[in-house]
Amino acid sequence: MTLYDLRDPRFAGLIHRNAQLRQIGSGFEWAEGPVWFPLSQMLLFSDIPAHRMMRWTAESGCTIFREDSDYSNGNTRDPQGRLVTCHHGLRAVCRTEHDGSRTVLADSYQGKRLNSPNDVVVRSDGSVWFTDPTYGILSDLEGYRADPEQRGSYVWRIPADGGAPQPVITDFTQPNGLCFSPDESLLYVAESGSSHDPGVPSVIRVFDVQGDGVTNGRDFAVIDRGLPDGIRCDTNGNLWSSAADGVHVFAPDGTLLGKINVPEVVSNICFGGPRGNRLFITATTSLYVVAVNAAAAGWPG
Template sequence: MTQDTSLLPGRLLRQAGGPKTIEKFTGIEIHDSRLEEVLSADAEPVILYQFTLHGEGTIWDTPNGRLVWSDVPNRRLLGWYPDGHVEVVIDNTEFMNGNALGADGVLVHCEHGRRCISRSDVQGGATPIVTHFEGKRLNSPNDVTVAADGAIWFTDPTFGILMPNQGSIVEPQLDHRSVYRFDPATKDLRRMADFEQPNGLFFSPDGRTLYVSDTARSLGEIIGGHEKDTHEIVAFDVAEDGTLSNRRFFLRTDHGYPDGFAVDARGWVWTTSGDGIQIYAPDRTKLGFFPTPATPANCCFGGKDMDRFFVAAKDYLLVLDLKGPSFLSRSANFMRDLAR
């Protein structure tokens, strides 16, 4: 008997077509003239897609020429393509959140449901590659980035085991919430630093500084209050073997807290906040700001020439066009090589 597939959901979520404008956009704030080198004061972000429940984990997937991001509660990994169409890349995920492009050009993911780091596979799913630390299940990996040497770095807070719409409610096996470094070649997993609730992370262009956001404040939104109000990005010096030192405060956003963020070729930190994107120089000078129609959770640079800035803001996927390439670090050069 032939299965009737007429009522099954399709992979296509948006037809090819142009973006939509944001109503009542109030404009970009230029606080420092250096920002004018890459961003016009009259530029405006536009809407590429709407109707995610909680967009997260933006990454430019160069080998496939698309922007990939997670809709965590809807349990989907989505892909936006330059012609404007949006499709489901992986359906029925285990609450994927953060994503990154591995050194081999294959996507790696953070999963709340299986509490692991996974890797996209040829069957259209994902295979776990990191599930435990010292014999105990990870908490709920949240965000991930890949260093110049190919090591996979990720954060492991407890958000995904506190919210049933983003994972499941279980007791953690670990008594710490940490940043880890995983070497895919040797399978070595190292605990690098502890936090209240580590969230986003990203390297400086030269790989010598690691930035990590700690957003324990957000637990107040989840459980109606929390004794810790941490809402900041900290920085570390990174040794050649990955060892972290010189932990120091970097910034707090003007509103809300810094969730995901990206670092450009100049070392500028483009971070999410309660009401939009804030941009800071490495010396902590605030360079500028632009509002988003909903609270953003993550962002990345992308596009064929790495001259576009993508933002996942709750139900929106937005993009802001820049004056020129703004992500020319080792990672971007590597990704361009993949596309050749």
């Protein structure tokens, strides 16, 4: 299997043809939610069914960061460098403070529990945006089986100063990964409902951000192998998405530029490393990394 599948000449400027895809961790049950911390040169990610969070550093490799993770899934950093995590087990979004304590940011709406928060991003104004599909309550594998209390699977926003979460997008089957464009004028959201209903299109949708909400939702790109899960934008507005066969990279106009082929189904991705130009890939049982000619939008924030 070749590493790259070039579909558009622009893809050549985003990769290094002599780079190698390296497996830097293995033996996980379902690796997810990678997030890079520049100050400590550390990657954190979730191993959801194993009920733990892992840490990777170049010096120590993979070690356990949190033994009892409450079935953590998606992770991100806020502007103050704190860890923000979606927990299937708690059915909540929590923030880990600098002293190690945890603060629950959202776990209910109008007296009803959330489904199972999945992925999360923090806007530069401090507001927290997250997706809430039902994956963590469908069985006891990645959380605790339960009936949903919300009327649907929504995208939510927590105000920067705290308070109750507010639904901002309500027409997804199973919203999953999400990210902002570099100027935060666009919000991308992955639709992963085809995991249980083949009639749901495997698309990434994009919305115009207006104030505290969004408008003008439309399809941005189609994933032709599997479904989209975790997504990230680079500094030039290209969108990088997980897929069944690897990582798909789309131009800001939605054109598929190319693919990075990975030997396992990819769940999520993030940029990191000392200069932000390493792409970390969580893929089923493994953690991979490859050097790219791109960095995360907002790097190194």
